[in-house]
Amino acid sequence: SPTTSHIAKQTMVAQAGFLPYSSVTPQTFLSKSIPFQQPMPLTSFSYTPDHIQEFNDSALRYFRPPPPNAHLGYGYERWVRRPEGRSRIDSLLRAVDRVTDGQRKKMNLEDVGVVAWRGVITRILTAPYEDREGWEMNVMLIKGTLYLEEHRSESLITEKNNIKPQHRKRMYYGYAFESYCTTDTDMPSYSKTASTRSNEPSHVAHVGDTLGWGGDVNTNIQWCSIVRTKLGDTRFIIGGEVDCSDGQYKGTTDTFVELKTSMSIRGAADEENFERKLLKFYFQSFLLGVPKIVVGFRTPSGQLTSTQSFQTMQIPRMVREKAENKRISTPWDPSLCLAWCHHFLAYLKRTLAACESDDIPNHQNPAEDPEEKVQHDYSPIPTQVWRVSFLPGE
Numbered sequence: 377s378p379t380t381s382h383i384a385k386q387t388m389v390a391q392a393g394f395l396p397y398s399s400v401t402p403q404t405f406l407s408k409s410i411p412f413q414q415p416m417p418l419t420s421f422s423y424t425p426d427h428i429q430e431f432n433d434s435a436l437r438y439f440r441p442p443p444p445n446a447h448l449g450y451g452y453e454r455w456v457r458r459p460e461g462r463s464r465i466d467s468l469l470r471a472v473d474r475v476t477d478g479q480r481k482k483m484n485l486e487d488v489g490v491v492a493w494r495g496v497i498t499r500i501l502t503a504p505y506e507d508r509e510g511w512e513m514n515v516m517l518i519k520g521t522l523y524l525e526e527h528r529s530e531s532l533i534t535e536k537n538n539i540k541p542q543h544r545k546r547m548y549y550g551y552a553f554e555s556y557c558t559t560d561t562d563m564p565s566y567s568k569t570a571s572t573r574s575n576e577p578s579h580v581a582h583v584g585d586t587l588g589w590g591g592d593v594n595t596n597i598q599w600c601s602i603v604r605t606k607l608g609d610t611r612f613i614i615g616g617e618v619d620c621s622d623g624q625y626k627g628t629t630d631t632f633v634e635l636k637t638s639m640s641i642r643g644a645a646d647e648e649n650f651e652r653k654l655l656k657f658y659f660q661s662f663l664l665g666v667p668k669i670v671v672g673f674r675t676p677s678g679q680l681t682s683t684q685s686f687q688t689m690q691i692p693r694m695v696r697e698k699a700e701n702k703r704i705s706t707p708w709d710p711s712l713c714l715a716w717c718h719h720f721l722a723y724l725k726r727t728l729a730a731c732e733s734d735d736i737p738n739h740q741n742p743a744e745d746p747e748e749k750v751q752h753d754y755s756p757i758p759t760q761v762w763r764v765s766f767l768p769g770e
């Protein structure tokens with residue numbers, strides 16, 4: 377089948393602790409179709425400028441079109457960058473507690489199969505097409521619910537905090553685009569159009585003006601939505617950052633907007649690269665029910681050249697049709713990803729349940745190694761943590 381040609385050649389391998397390798401051939405999932413339920417928000421929270429978690433919507437931002445030709449490097453020196461850390465599940469669990477406990481309970485935890493940040497599920501889903509980056513995951517199984525989080529070693533955290541200046545600047549462009557595209561209050565639509573005064577570069581025209589752009593980027597600030605959804609017969613609680621709402625947020629996902637930057641497309645190779653990237657854009661947004669992705673295309677030096685808006689649910693068809701027109705195989709197939717993810721999580725749960733009932737000594741599990749023991753400051757029940765490694769295909 378032509379669909380398989382872009383799948384990582386070396387099949388995806390996930391190893392749970394000391395367990396034997398489970399070698400999975402993504403081709404096995406090509407014909408399977410696992411339904412995914414439209415996500416429904418359960419709750420939301422904000423991180424303050426000091427990255428304190430608060431159960432309110434103070435960090436929610438609203439969409440507005442960016443000024444044309446905005447300079448995305450503007451304000452770089454003043455960037456307040458949140459340090460890269462452990463990326464643990466604790467703050468998500470605090471939010472989950474609020475919807476599964478007490479009087480305002482919206483869901484029974486016993487019915488939930490998986491709790492995770494959106495980024496972890498995106499990584500699992502896109503694994504069949506990942507041929508570069510490996511990663512590790514901590515897994516806890518508590519009363520039938522899998523809790524998943526990314527595992528970052530000390531050295532990986534150090535590496536992430538000491539990236540090369542050019543890389544750091546490229547990251548800033550992404551955040552600056554978010555800042556140019558959002559305001560902190562929902563404005564009536566008549567004042568929403570971006571304006572630039574003639575003869576002035578856009579970043580000058582917008583400094584401290586009524587549209588609220590001041591070049592201040594603080595990546596501690598985040599607004600997160602927690603949603604419930606279902607993949608096949610497994611219920612999920614997924615949390616993740618939502619960049620902004622287009623209009624007032626009414627507790628549903630339909631106003632959510634994801635903002636992205638990408639290099640301007642100048643030829644066939646660029647286009648192919650972009651379409652591969654759309655796999656991650658697609659699932660990242662899909663998992664939280666974000667219906668729209670606004671991409672800002674930029675020059676290598678951070679000048680915005682154009683913006684394009686994509687309907688999340690149309691992306692797979694768009695990518696497939698483009699490939700068909702060019703008579704090449706489609707670069708990715710989302711149903712394969714969903715079927716693989718469903719299978720992998722069921723395998724993981726079965727395997728860990730079997731291990732825990734056999735009471736296998738902890739020292740065989742890397743996550744319980746005293747040198748690198750995983751600790752959470754917020755865990756409902758003390759439990760065993762398992763380590764799962766994803767190795768990229770070659």
Ligand code: A3P
Nearest residue numbers: 546547548549550551553617619635636637638
């Ligand atoms: P771009 O994606 O526009 O480059 P998000 O898109 O998830 O809202 O993240 C906002 C920005 O954070 C990204 O902007 C990028 O600059 C940075 N970022 C997010 N995930 C990253 C990753 N895995 N590696 C490097 N930078 C990342």
Ligand code: MG
Nearest residue numbers: 617618619635
């Ligand atoms: Mg974001």
Ligand code: MG
Nearest residue numbers: 619634635636
């Ligand atoms: Mg974004």
